Amino acid sequence: MSRLLDIGLEQLTSIVLKMGEAAEKAVRTSIAGFMGGQDVSEQVSELSEMLVTMTVTVEDKAFELIVKYQPVASDLRIINSYMKIAYDFERYGRYAWDISLTHQRFAASRKCVHNEDLMGKIVDKTMHMVRKSIEALRDNNGEMVKSLAETENEVDKIYSAYLDILAETPLAAEDGICNLLVIRYLERIADHATYVGEAIYYIATGEKIILR
Amino acid sequence: MNNKNKETTVNIEQVRPDAKMQSITLNAWFGSKQALKEINLTVEANAVTAIIGPSGCGKSTFIRCLNRMHELVPNARMSGQVLLDGKNIYSNETDPVQIRRRVGMVFQKPNPFPTMSIFDNVAAGLKLTGTKKGQNLDEIVKKSLQQATLWDEVKDDLKKPGTSISGGQQQRLCIARAIALQPEVILMDEPCSALDPVATAKIEELIVSLKHDYTVVIVTHNMQQAARVSDFTTFLYLGELVEYGDTRSMFENPKSEITEKYITGKFG
Amino acid sequence: MTNYILRKFKNRLFFILCAVCVVIAVIPLLSILYEVVSRGAPQLSINFITQKDADGGIGPAIQGTLILIGLTSVVGIPLGVLSGVYLAEFGNNKYAASIRTVNDVLTEFPSIVVGITAFGVVVLGIMGSYSPLAGAVALSFILIPIVARTTEESLKLVPNSVREAALALGVHKWRTTLSVVLPAAKGGLVTGTLLAIARIAGETAPLIMTVLGNAYFFQGFSSPMDALPLRIWRDSLQPYANLQAQGWGAALVLILIVLSLNIAVRMASRGRLRR
Numbered sequence: 040m041s042r043l044l045d046i047g048l049e050q051l052t053s054i055v056l057k058m059g060e061a062a063e064k065a066v067r068t069s070i071a072g073f074m075g076g077q078d079v080s081e082q083v084s085e086l087s088e089m090l091v092t093m094t095v096t097v098e099d100k101a102f103e104l105i106v107k108y109q110p111v112a113s114d115l116r117i118i119n120s121y122m123k124i125a126y127d128f129e130r131y132g133r134y135a136w137d138i139s140l141t142h143q144r145f146a147a148s149r150k151c152v153h154n155e156d157l158m159g160k161i162v163d164k165t166m167h168m169v170r171k172s173i174e175a176l177r178d179n180n181g182e183m184v185k186s187l188a189e190t191e192n193e194v195d196k197i198y199s200a201y202l203d204i205l206a207e208t209p210l211a212a213e214d215g216i217c218n219l220l221v222i223r224y225l226e227r228i229a230d231h232a233t234y235v236g237e238a239i240y241y242i243a244t245g246e247k248i249i250l251r
Numbered sequence: 252m253n254n255k256n257k258e259t260t261v262n263i264e265q266v267r268p269d270a271k272m273q274s275i276t277l278n279a280w281f282g283s284k285q286a287l288k289e290i291n292l293t294v295e296a297n298a299v300t301a302i303i304g305p306s307g308c309g310k311s312t313f314i315r316c317l318n319r320m321h322e323l324v325p326n327a328r329m330s331g332q333v334l335l336d337g338k339n340i341y342s343n344e345t346d347p348v349q350i351r352r353r354v355g356m357v358f359q360k361p362n363p364f365p366t367m368s369i370f371d372n373v374a375a376g377l378k379l380t381g382t383k384k385g386q387n388l389d390e391i392v393k394k395s396l397q398q399a400t401l402w403d404e405v406k407d408d409l410k411k412p413g414t415s416i417s418g419g420q421q422q423r424l425c426i427a428r429a430i431a432l433q434p435e436v437i438l439m440d441e442p443c444s445a446l447d448p449v450a451t452a453k454i455e456e457l458i459v460s461l462k463h464d465y466t467v468v469i470v471t472h473n474m475q476q477a478a479r480v481s482d483f484t485t486f487l488y489l490g491e492l493v494e495y496g497d498t499r500s501m502f503e504n505p506k507s508e509i510t511e512k513y514i515t516g517k518f519g
Numbered sequence: 520m521t522n523y524i525l526r527k528f529k530n531r532l533f534f535i536l537c538a539v540c541v542v543i544a545v546i547p548l549l550s551i552l553y554e555v556v557s558r559g560a561p562q563l564s565i566n567f568i569t570q571k572d573a574d575g576g577i578g579p580a581i582q583g584t585l586i587l588i589g590l591t592s593v594v595g596i597p598l599g600v601l602s603g604v605y606l607a608e609f610g611n612n613k614y615a616a617s618i619r620t621v622n623d624v625l626t627e628f629p630s631i632v633v634g635i636t637a638f639g640v641v642v643l644g645i646m647g648s649y650s651p652l653a654g655a656v657a658l659s660f661i662l663i664p665i666v667a668r669t670t671e672e673s674l675k676l677v678p679n680s681v682r683e684a685a686l687a688l689g690v691h692k693w694r695t696t697l698s699v700v701l702p703a704a705k706g707g708l709v710t711g712t713l714l715a716i717a718r719i720a721g722e723t724a725p726l727i728m729t730v731l732g733n734a735y736f737f738q739g740f741s742s743p744m745d746a747l748p749l750r751i752w753r754d755s756l757q758p759y760a761n762l763q764a765q766g767w768g769a770a771l772v773l774i775l776i777v778l779s780l781n782i783a784v785r786m787a788s789r790g791r792l793r794r
Contacts, residue, residue, distance in 0.1 A: 042516050109475055111502045111514050245504025320687060325611050352689030362680040366702040376688040379698055425684070432688060 044108040048117065051100050055121050055128070058093045059173040061086050062131035066169050066228060069135035070162050073142045073151070073221065080139040083132075090132035097125035116245060120238035124176060127231040127238075131169060134224040134231075141224075145217035153218045154204055161197045164190055165225045168232035175236055181243030184236035188250035194229040198222055268337055271296035271466040272317060272354075272436060277331035279312050279321055286312040288490045290331075294436070299458060299467040301481035301498070303474055305513065309490040310470040314438045317468065318354040319347040335436070352380060355434035359441040361421035363413030363428070370409040372424055376432040391431055398464075399427035400457050419450025426457065430465075437461060439469040443476065455480050474514055478502050486510045555770050562768025572734040577769050579736045580750035583651070584776070586737060587730070587746055588720055590655035595662035596712055602663065603670020608696050610671075619671075625664035633660045634725035642729060649731040649743035657725035662715050669711025673704040709787050717780040721773060723748035747773040 065086040072079030101118045104110060110118060145151055152158045168190050175183035201222050205215055233250065240248050267273055272294040279287040287309045294300050294317075302310045315321040316329055319340060332339045340350045363372045371378075373392045392409070396402040401423040405416065413424060422442060429437060439458070443451040458480050461467055471477050477484050477498065484501045486494045486509075494501065494510045505511045512518050570576025602622070606615055637657035642649055677700050685695040701708070726732075731743035732753060738744070747769050754766030 044516070111474070111478065112505050112511050114515050115503065245500075318687065320683070323683075323686065348689050348691055350689075351687055356687035358680060358683065358687075360680060362678075362684040364681060364684065364699055364703070366699075366705070375685070375699075376690070379685065379690040379694050380688065428684075429688070 044104060044110060044114060047100065047104045047108070048114065051097065051104065051118070051121055054093060054097050054100065055125055056177060058090055058097070058125055058128040059176055061090055061093070062128040062135075063169050063173055065090070065132045065135035066166065069139040069142075070166060073138055073146070074162065076146060078139070078143050078146075080136070080143045083136045083139040087132035087136040090129045094125045094129040098122055113242065116242045120242045123238045124235050127172075127235045130231045131228055134228045138221055138224050141217050141220045145213055150214055151217040151221060153208070153210065153214065154201060157197055157201045157204070158218075158222070161194060161201070161222055161225050164194050164197070165229045165232075168194070168229050172232040172235040175239050179239065179243065181240040184233070184240040184248065184250060187233050187236035191229050191233045191250075194226055198226045266334065266337065267293050269296070270294060270334075271336065272468075273334040274313075274316070275332040275334065277313070277316060277329065277333060279309070279316055279329040280327065281312075281324065282326040286490055287316070287329075290487075290492050292485060292492055292495060294466060294468055295483060296466050297462055297464075298482040299462050299469060299480055300483045300485065301477035302468065302470045302485045302487060303472070303477050303514075304487035304493075305518075306472065308487045310472075310487055311440050313487065314356075314440060314468055314470055317436070317438055318351050318356055320351070320356065322347070348380075352376075352382070352432055353434055354436040354438060355429035355432060356438045356440065357422070357425050357429055357442050360445050361418055361425050363421050363424050365412070365414050367413055368410045369405050369413050369416070369424060372413040373427045373431050376428055380432070382432065392427075395427040395431040396424075398430055398461070399423045400453065400460075401427055417450070419446050419453060422446060422450070422454060423457065426454075430461075434465065436466045436468065439467065441470055441472060444472070451476075474502075486513065488513070552774075555767060555774055558764065558767035559769075559771030562764055563771065567765075567768055568772070571736060575765075577747070577750055577765060577772065579733060579745040580747045580769055581772060582736055583730065583733070583744045583746040584720060584748075584773070586651055586744065587654050587658060587726075588716055590651060591658040591662050591719060592712075592716060594655065595659040596666060598659070599663040599666025599715070600670045600708065600712075602667035603674060604696060604701070606667065606671040607674035608692070608700070622664045622667055625660070626668060628660070629724075630657075630661060630722050631724040633657050634728045636660070637725060638728035646741055648741045649729065650740050651730055651737070651744045652740050653729035654726050654744070654746070657729050658719045658722060661722060661725065662719050665715040665718065666712055669715070670704075670708055673707025673711060674700060676707060677703045706787060710784050713780050713784045713787070717777045717784075720777055720780070721748060723752060727752075747776075 065083050068079050068086070069083045071077075072083070101122050104114075104118055108114075142151065168187060171183060171187060171190075174180070175187070201218070205218055210218075237248055237250065240246065266275070270293040274290050274292045277287055277290040277292075278285065290309075290313060292313075302313060304310050312321060317333055317340075321327050321329060329341070333341060335350065335353065339345070340347075340354075363369075364375055367375060370392055373395050374388050376382075377386065377388065377391065393402060393406075396405065401420060404420060405411075405424075408415075414421070416424065422445075426437075426442075442458075443454055446454065455476065458467055458469065462482075469477075469481065481498045484496065484498045485492060486501070486505075486507070488509055494505060494507045496506070501510070502514060505514065566574070567576050568581060569578045571578050602618075606619055606622075609615070610619070634657050637653050637660070641653035641656050646653060681699060681703060682695055685699045686692070690699070726746050726749050730746060730749070732749040733743045733745045735745075750769045751766050751773065754762045754769065757763060757766075
C-alpha cells in the first residue's frame with residue numbers, strides 16, 4: 040500500500056541521488072584537472088552552481104513533506120538526514136570548484152604538487168570516500184560509516200604529514216599557498232563524506248553517532 | 252533497510268513500587284473472545300501515558316480494566332492484577348466503587364447528565380457518592396471548572412442545563428466533573444474524537460496542565476495527538492502490548508517493526 | 520398513454536385510495552364524538568355532576584371512577600415502575616426474559632378474565648363482598664404490566680453513556696438509577712403512566728364483578744361502588760328515556776376525563792421536545 044508520503048519521499052530521494060552523481064563528477068573533474076594540469080574551472084563551476092540550486096530544492100521538498108504529512112519514525116529520519124546530505128554534497132561541489140579555481144590561479148606559474156606521493160594518496164583516498172559515501176546513500180548502508188571514519192582518519196594523518204613537510208621546507212609563498220589550499224579542500228571533502236555516513240547511520244539506527 | 256536486532260517486547264515481571272498504576276499479566280475476555288493478552292504495563296505518576304493502536308486492538312478494554320468498568324459488561328471477565336499504588340484493585344476485599352472514585356474516567360462522547368445544570372453536573376460526583384459532607388460545594392465546583400479551563404466561559408450560566416453548551420465545552424464539563432472528586436488518576440477514552448480542532452487543541456492543553464496534579468492515561472487513535480500530549484506511549488496491537496517507551500523515542504525511532512509500520516501509516 | 524402520464528395516474532390513484540381509507544377510518548370516531556357530545560352535552564350541569572342518582576346526578580359514578588383511579592395508581596404505579604426499573608436496569612438474565620414475556624402476555628389479557636379472577640380472590644375470598652378494593656385489584660392487574668412495559672422502554676431510551684458517566688464517578692448502581700437514569704426518563708415515564716391510567720379509566724368488564732355499581736356515594740370498602748363505565752352500561756339498558764340520556768351524559772364525562780388525561784400527556788411530551 041503506497042502512501043501519499045511515499046511519492047514525495049521518492050522525489051526527494053531522486054534529487055539527492057542526482058546531487059550525489061553531480062557532486063562526484065565535480066570532485067573527479069576538478070582532481071583530474073588539477074593533477075593533469077588542465078583548467079576545468081568552468082565545468083566544475085557549472086556543476087557547483089547546479090548543486091547549490093538543488094540543495095534549495097531538497098530543503099523545499101523536505102519542508103513540504105513535513106508540513107503535509109507530519110512524518111514520524113524512519114520517514115522523519117530520512118527527511119532530516121537527506122537535508123544534511125544535500126548540504127554535504129553541495130560542499131563537495133563547492134570545494135571541488137575551489138580546487139579548480141586554485142589550480143587556475145596558481146598552476147601555470149607554480150608548482151602546486153610539492154610531494155607527489157602524499158598528494159597522490161590524499162587524492163585517492165578522498166575520491167574513494169566520495170564514491171563510498173554516495174554508494175552508502177544509494178544502498179542505505181549504515182555500516183559504511185565505520186570504514187568512512189577509518190579512511191577519514193588516514194586522510195587526516197596524511198594532511199598533518201603534508202603540513203609538517205610544508206612547514207619545514209622553505210618554499211616560495213605562492214607554492215606553499217596553493218599546496219596548502221588544495222590539501223585543505225581535499226581534507227574538508229573527506230570530512231563531509233564522513234558526515235554523510237553518519238547521517239545514513241542515523242536513518243538506519245536512529246542513533247546520532249559522531250565519529251569525526 | 253532496518254538493521255536492528257533488538258528485543259521488541261517489553262516484559263515487566265517485577266512490581267514497580269513507585270509507579271502509579273501497573274498491570275501484571277492482564278488478560279480480558281468478552282465471552283470467549285480474548286480482547287487483551289498478558290498485558291504488563293506501567294503507568295508513571297504525574298505523567299501522561301498515551302495508548303495507541305488500530306481499531307479493535309483493545310485500547311478501550313484496557314483502560315476500562317484500570318477502573319473496573321470492564322466487569323460491568325455482561326459476559327466480561329479478566330485475569331491478572333492491576334495495581335494502584337502497589338495494591339491490587341481486583342482483590343476480594345476491594346470495593347470497585349471506591350476504585351472508581353480514585354480513578355476517574357472521561358468518555359469519547361461528552362456525556363453530561365441531561366437533567367442537571369452545569370453546577371449540578373460538576374457537583375454530581377460529590378453529591379451522589381456522599382463525599383460532600385462538610386465541603387463547600389461552590390468552591391469545589393469553581394475550582395474544578397477553573398482547572399478544566401471552563402470557568403470563565405460558564406461562570407455566569409451555572410444554572411443552565413449541562414447540555415446547553417457546545418460539544419467542546421461539554422467535554423471540559425465532564426472533565427471538571429471527574430476532577431471534582433479529586434481522583435488520583437484520570438482515564439480518557441478518545442476524549443477529542445467527537446470534537447472540532449479548536450476544541451481539541453483546548454483539551455490537549457488542558458491534559459498537559461493536568462499532569463501536575465493527576466496521572467493521566469489517554470487512549471487515542473490520533474498518533475499526532477499522542478505525540479503532542481504524552482510523555483510515554485504504549486502501542487497495542489491485536490490485544491498485545493507491542494511496544495512501550497517514552498514518546499520521543501517511540502516516534503523518532505521505534506524498536507518494533509510493527510510499531511514502525513503502524514505509526515508511519517503503512518497499515519492500520 | 521406515455522409512461523409518464525401513466526405513472527402520474529397511478530400516483531394519483533394511490534393517493535386517492537389512501538385518502539379514502541383515512542376518511543373511512545376517521546368517520547366512526549367522528550360519529551362517536553358527535554353522538555356523545557350532541558346527546559350528552561344537554562345533560563351537563565352542576566347538579567348532574569355532583570348529585571346522586573336519586574337527585575338526577577351521576578356524582579357517585581364520577582366519585583367512584585376517581586376513587587378507583589386513585590387506589591389503582593397508589594398501588595399500581597409504584598409496582599409497575601419498579602418492575603420496569605428492574606427489567607431495564609438489572610434485567611440482563613434469563614429470569615428477566617421470562618418475566619418480560621409474562622408481562623407482555625398480561626398486557627393482552629382479556630379484561631373480563633381479570634375481573635373474574637378478582638371476583639374469586641377478593642370478592643369471594645378476602646373481602647367477602649363487592650368492594651372498591653376488588654375493583655382496584657382488577658384494574659391494577661391491567662395497569663401494572665402496561666406501566667412496567669412503558670417504564671422499561673423509557674429507561675432503555677436513556678443512553679448508556681449517561682449510566683456509564685455516573686458509574687465511572689464511583690456512584691453505586693442503585694443511586695445511579697434513582698438520581699440519574701429515572702430523572703432522565705421522566706418524560707417517558709409520565710407519558711406511559713398517564714396513558715395507562717386513561718386506559719383503565721374506561722375499563723368496564725373488570726368492574727362488573729368487583730364493584731358491581733351503586734346508586735349512592737362511596738359507602739366503605741366492603742360495599743359495592745359506582746363507576747362511570749358501569750353507570751353508562753346500566754343506563755343504556757334502562758327503558759326510560761331520561762335515564763338513557765343520563766347514560767349519554769356519563770359517557771361524555773368519561774370521554775372528557777380520558778381526553779384531559781391525553782391532553783396532559785401531550786403537554787408533558789411537548790415540554791420534553793422543547794428541551
